[in-house]
Amino acid sequence: MRSYNLSGRNRRPIVPENTDGLATRLSDLLVGQSEAIETIVPYLQMHQAGLSPEGRPIGVVLLLGPTGTGKTRTVEALAEVLHGSSKNLLKVDCGEFQMEHEVAKLIGAPPGYLGHRETQPMLTQAKVNSVASEASDISLILFDEIEKAAPSMARMLLGILDKATLRLGDNSTVNFEKCMIFLTSNLGAKAIQRANKPDFGYEAMLPVQPLEDTAKLQSIGMTAVRHKFSPEFVNRIDSVITYKVLDRAACEIILDQILAGFARLVQNRLGLRAFRLQCTSGGRNLLLESGTSVEFGARELKRTVQRNFIQPVAALVAQGQIPPASTVILDAKGGEFSILLRQ
Ligand SMILES: Nc1ncnc2c1ncn2[C@@H]1O[C@H](COP(=O)(O)OP(=O)(O)OP(=O)(O)O)[C@@H](O)[C@H]1O
Ligand SMILES: [Mg+2]
Numbered sequence: 001m002r003s004y005n006l007s008g009r010n011r012r013p014i015v016p017e018n019t020d021g022l023a024t025r026l027s028d029l030l031v032g033q034s035e036a037i038e039t040i041v042p043y044l045q046m047h048q049a050g051l052s053p054e055g056r057p058i059g060v061v062l063l064l065g066p067t068g069t070g071k072t073r074t075v076e077a078l079a080e081v082l083h084g085s086s087k088n089l090l091k092v093d094c095g096e097f098q099m100e101h102e103v104a105k106l107i108g109a110p111p112g113y114l115g116h117r118e119t120q121p122m123l124t125q126a127k128v129n130s131v132a133s134e135a136s137d138i139s140l141i142l143f144d145e146i147e148k149a150a151p152s153m154a155r156m157l158l159g160i161l162d163k164a165t166l167r168l169g170d171n172s173t174v175n176f177e178k179c180m181i182f183l184t185s186n187l188g189a190k191a192i193q194r195a196n197k198p199d200f201g202y203e204a205m206l207p208v209q210p211l212e213d214t215a216k217l218q219s220i221g222m223t224a225v226r227h228k229f230s231p232e233f234v235n236r237i238d239s240v241i242t243y244k245v246l247d248r249a250a251c252e253i254i255l256d257q258i259l260a261g262f263a264r265l266v267q268n269r270l271g272l273r274a275f276r277l278q279c280t281s282g283g284r285n286l287l288l289e290s291g292t293s294v295e296f297g298a299r300e301l302k303r304t305v306q307r308n309f310i311q312p313v314a315a316l317v318a319q320g321q322i323p324p325a326s327t328v329i330l331d332a333k334g335g336e337f338s339i340l341l342r343q
Helices: 019-029 034-048 071-081 100-107 125-128 151-163 189-196 211-226 232-233 247-272 281-291 301-318
Strands: 002-004 059-064 090-093 141-146 164-165 173-175 179-183 239-242 275-279 327-333 336-342
Touching: 002 247, 002 336, 019 071, 034 071, 034 239, 059 071, 059 141, 059 211, 071 100, 071 141, 071 179, 100 151, 125 173, 125 211, 151 164, 151 179, 151 232, 179 327, 189 211, 211 232, 211 239, 247 275, 247 301, 275 281, 275 301, 281 327, 301 336
Parallel strands: 059 179, 059 239, 090 141, 141 179, 275 327
Antiparallel strands: 164 173, 327 336
């Protein structure tokens, strides 16, 4: 049985200027994807040392791999570590820009054109600057699921990735030199998944792949990317990271993070009415079995905890059935969750 409280991994101070601390803190938040951390941190170090090339973004990194393995989480974790909040990032959901005219919304209509006054460009200098913070001047920009955008998005990105500038509809320019740019894509994900683990089923998950396979997975992903995007576009990407299917150990750590987050919420929101949380090994196993899979990674884990632990506990709180300072325990037997109370 494990208890979840405010001590431990989630309470380390943020040390943005100390890049060793940065890697450690990142690996606390992003589980089982050490290659991502090893690839990203050197770009931040280059910037902090003042040695990033001029006239280019700090780094342009493409994150590839199966769904629910931590691609978007990587950028959120970086925002948390650099700026103290996972919301300090500018995210462009490329799925919202599937039509050519929608891409124009990013830069705004030129003066005199219909809609000039109404369309606020999404990528203004003010918006780019607003996601930096006093702790770090790095703006994190995320173009999520780039394969879903209309082709003109890739053309627009060419200038940003190469020269760190974007010309807006009103002819002003946006500078991206202090930006770390992330592109995520599911291209090649199915093939990567098959190469990771041919058999379906959670219990059949293999431990992390041997190192030599990383190159193979990367080549599978890159073949799909080259197929979709022009060579000019691909050439402007500094690094490609291929995310691995999460193994059981990684999913367990992610579950711990989610439960620790719940415990923090109880402490912060309920004040004097707060209580302790525990989870039996039966409860943990059923959460893991219901919330993780080779197909969807850890994507369902948060929702599984919400449905089977947070919501029933919330109902007990609402009915005033949890005496202060008691312990609320999640247990499971015969495939069913149950909530126990201990005074
Ligand atoms: N490696 C990981 N470390 C920590 N949490 C993770 C990791 N992978 C997934 N998660 C959990 O699962 C959720 C979904 O992960 P995320 O959004 O990063 O998936 P993704 O790889 O971007 O998938 P998609 O391709 O569908 O966008 C996260 O919010 C987080 O709770
Ligand atoms: Mg994502």
